[in-house]
Amino acid sequence: MGDPGGTGPSVGRGTPVGRPKRPTMSDIAARVGVSQALVSLVFRNQPGASPDTRRRVFQAAEELGYRPDTAAQLLRRTRSRQLGVLFTMRQPHDVGIVEALYPAARNHGYTLVLNAMVDTRDERQAMDELLGLRCEAIITIGTTFERRHLATDVGRPSVVEINPLTRAAGTDVVRTAERNGMRQAVDHLVAQGHRAIAHIDGGAMPGAEERRRGYRAAMRHHGLADHIRVHPGDYTEESGARVARGLLARPELPTAVIAGNDRCAHGLLGTLLRAGVRVPDDVSIVGYDDSQLARLSFIDLTSVRQDAAEAAEVAVRAAAERLDEGRTADRDIVLDPTLVVRGSTGPARTRSTPDGDLLR
Amino acid sequence: MGDPGGTGPSVGRGTPVGRPKRPTMSDIAARVGVSQALVSLVFRNQPGASPDTRRRVFQAAEELGYRPDTAAQLLRRTRSRQLGVLFTMRQPHDVGIVEALYPAARNHGYTLVLNAMVDTRDERQAMDELLGLRCEAIITIGTTFERRHLATDVGRPSVVEINPLTRAAGTDVVRTAERNGMRQAVDHLVAQGHRAIAHIDGGAMPGAEERRRGYRAAMRHHGLADHIRVHPGDYTEESGARVARGLLARPELPTAVIAGNDRCAHGLLGTLLRAGVRVPDDVSIVGYDDSQLARLSFIDLTSVRQDAAEAAEVAVRAAAERLDEGRTADRDIVLDPTLVVRGSTGPARTRSTPDGDLLR
DNA sequence: CAGTACAACTAGTACGTACAAGTGCCACGT
DNA sequence: ACGTGGCACTTGTACGTACTAGTTGTACTG
Numbered sequence: 001m002g003d004p005g006g007t008g009p010s011v012g013r014g015t016p017v018g019r020p021k022r023p024t025m026s027d028i029a030a031r032v033g034v035s036q037a038l039v040s041l042v043f044r045n046q047p048g049a050s051p052d053t054r055r056r057v058f059q060a061a062e063e064l065g066y067r068p069d070t071a072a073q074l075l076r077r078t079r080s081r082q083l084g085v086l087f088t089m090r091q092p093h094d095v096g097i098v099e100a101l102y103p104a105a106r107n108h109g110y111t112l113v114l115n116a117m118v119d120t121r122d123e124r125q126a127m128d129e130l131l132g133l134r135c136e137a138i139i140t141i142g143t144t145f146e147r148r149h150l151a152t153d154v155g156r157p158s159v160v161e162i163n164p165l166t167r168a169a170g171t172d173v174v175r176t177a178e179r180n181g182m183r184q185a186v187d188h189l190v191a192q193g194h195r196a197i198a199h200i201d202g203g204a205m206p207g208a209e210e211r212r213r214g215y216r217a218a219m220r221h222h223g224l225a226d227h228i229r230v231h232p233g234d235y236t237e238e239s240g241a242r243v244a245r246g247l248l249a250r251p252e253l254p255t256a257v258i259a260g261n262d263r264c265a266h267g268l269l270g271t272l273l274r275a276g277v278r279v280p281d282d283v284s285i286v287g288y289d290d291s292q293l294a295r296l297s298f299i300d301l302t303s304v305r306q307d308a309a310e311a312a313e314v315a316v317r318a319a320a321e322r323l324d325e326g327r328t329a330d331r332d333i334v335l336d337p338t339l340v341v342r343g344s345t346g347p348a349r350t351r352s353t354p355d356g357d358l359l360r
Numbered sequence: 361m362g363d364p365g366g367t368g369p370s371v372g373r374g375t376p377v378g379r380p381k382r383p384t385m386s387d388i389a390a391r392v393g394v395s396q397a398l399v400s401l402v403f404r405n406q407p408g409a410s411p412d413t414r415r416r417v418f419q420a421a422e423e424l425g426y427r428p429d430t431a432a433q434l435l436r437r438t439r440s441r442q443l444g445v446l447f448t449m450r451q452p453h454d455v456g457i458v459e460a461l462y463p464a465a466r467n468h469g470y471t472l473v474l475n476a477m478v479d480t481r482d483e484r485q486a487m488d489e490l491l492g493l494r495c496e497a498i499i500t501i502g503t504t505f506e507r508r509h510l511a512t513d514v515g516r517p518s519v520v521e522i523n524p525l526t527r528a529a530g531t532d533v534v535r536t537a538e539r540n541g542m543r544q545a546v547d548h549l550v551a552q553g554h555r556a557i558a559h560i561d562g563g564a565m566p567g568a569e570e571r572r573r574g575y576r577a578a579m580r581h582h583g584l585a586d587h588i589r590v591h592p593g594d595y596t597e598e599s600g601a602r603v604a605r606g607l608l609a610r611p612e613l614p615t616a617v618i619a620g621n622d623r624c625a626h627g628l629l630g631t632l633l634r635a636g637v638r639v640p641d642d643v644s645i646v647g648y649d650d651s652q653l654a655r656l657s658f659i660d661l662t663s664v665r666q667d668a669a670e671a672a673e674v675a676v677r678a679a680a681e682r683l684d685e686g687r688t689a690d691r692d693i694v695l696d697p698t699l700v701v702r703g704s705t706g707p708a709r710t711r712s713t714p715d716g717d718l719l720r
Numbered sequence: 721c722a723g724t725a726c727a728a729c730t731a732g733t734a735c736g737t738a739c740a741a742g743t744g745c746c747a748c749g750t
Numbered sequence: 751a752c753g754t755g756g757c758a759c760t761t762g763t764a765c766g767t768a769c770t771a772g773t774t775g776t777a778c779t780g
Contacts, residue, residue: 024766035730040768048728070492071434072766075735080431089455098449099478111489114474118459129471132430241657270658273633297601298630384736395760400738410758432736435765723779730773735766743760750752 084130182214202260240267444490542574562620600627
């Protein structure tokens, strides 16, 4: 703490022990008998070197075990063409987005620099590292991006937020039409005869508030305002499990539950199954994200799909627009989700208890 | 492909559009009225600047929104003190190790550079990026590290492999005493009266072969050679699900199954539960890794714990020994796992079918 | 045959920082 | 008065690459 230089063993502080220094372009140049500048040309694949020379340069590079020095390249280049990615590794859907970012970035001629947010490092620190590496733009995934992290406006990078917690001015946002997604989920359940449809919300997690509102609106639209039940939760399995235990303690289960995300749905599903509740015969469950979890054969979750590849592509394009085309106005990009129906939803059960509700 | 310079829109190729260049140490120096070298001293927290000057430097830095340029630092410094991490984001246990690496690296005065292996990028490419960033050592987690990726021995970085697929010469290895872990798992089950204990192996995944052998040895040790059943699988949920379906199709289930890892156990558990099999009453299940999955209340998996924090700490220390203390001999560090008993294992069921086997 | 165009190259410098080797100044001791 | 030592600071250079502005040599044009 408060030790920018880092604290460590003093032994060997000066030079990595016994490590020969790596070959540079000049070494290659000397070996081939040309200038360093020409070697640089060859590696950048630019005109100005004969085919024969190119071959010899590549061969010498191979023989010497040459690797371009990214630090030097970054320092010298006018553009770094690097995009920083701030993300968490614990949400399967976020991981999917990161994976999709690689090809998307490549398509636009950019390189990614990952920076995971883990408990032991705060957002500020992660951000600093990315900026230190000259990232031209930062893409955040599902994080609380705080604008104050950027000390001043001088040299401030572009920021694109995917599914952000809160929307900040001066940034582009790529988000899902949560209202639409919730509407599809409720429509689907209602079409199957469900009326008592509960929702486990995501509390203060990204997108949770809109999903909550979307759920309420969709329920009202179907004249089911009286059946609105929002159970507080978050985006973890345990929140789903906790709500499940709460529901089991009551005399009557809802016939369907829409979870805040797939992990939450997983916890709900697992806990209900353990308690002998049949899914979807007794209770239908809908998840959110359509992450890999939802697709597992024994989970087989109906889920609101957010297309990770599309979000990634759109986010990179937004960054490219700012960097390459000079756009300065903020963009708010809303992607439409799609309900993917699987085995966790089915027709509403006929209530067996003497209750006023009728089937359908 | 074959376009090292990257292909992208030609617009704005030269300079990020409308972006003022970031402040440097010289800017701070000019503002405070000192030399750039002194500013450098201040940031490195080295002696040679008066308290008053330090304060003014920091203040000017704040006002200008200065951020140190990592590229320039890397280029100039004799040591980068960076460790590259090659990992996959799909195994919860591996994610746990990555998280634990951050504090471990900090303790030894190192910084981490992450590089995720995703389907769209091969190992070779990821490796090159890390080396380009001057990482002094590479830590791989559960990957097939191929030595040929390092073109020559010149400037070759140290490599520490955590749970590698195959052991390569010239690298340090941090691995788990799989035999020991399997022994504990089998001992535990046998103590509960189990005899028909099956194993779903991890196929060609890291550590799988040793776990398989450990299982066989432990079974033989208990005189249960006749009950050895190895079902081929891998480290995914679906492999566990597949084996579950296979088991269900047979007349008799084993009374216990040891899965190759937690994800596999999860698939097994989920599929069995769905089929009405009670766990642990009908079948006991043991996982491997003790990842977050195992700890979920509705999964509650008895699992062989590999301590991620310990593995991370030991791996960083191994790298530091080579880099700071000049060790050159390979080290093979074996960590002992611990069985964590949870609710997925219990006493063996009494067979209800007319079968020669007796209880216990 | 002079002039020109082009391919194939080289020289020189800048990027932002770290580090080695100074320089000036003041307090101190004798 | 003179040296001595330490503090606070500066100068100069190097890191490895990219990019601009040349400089050759050769073939081609009219």
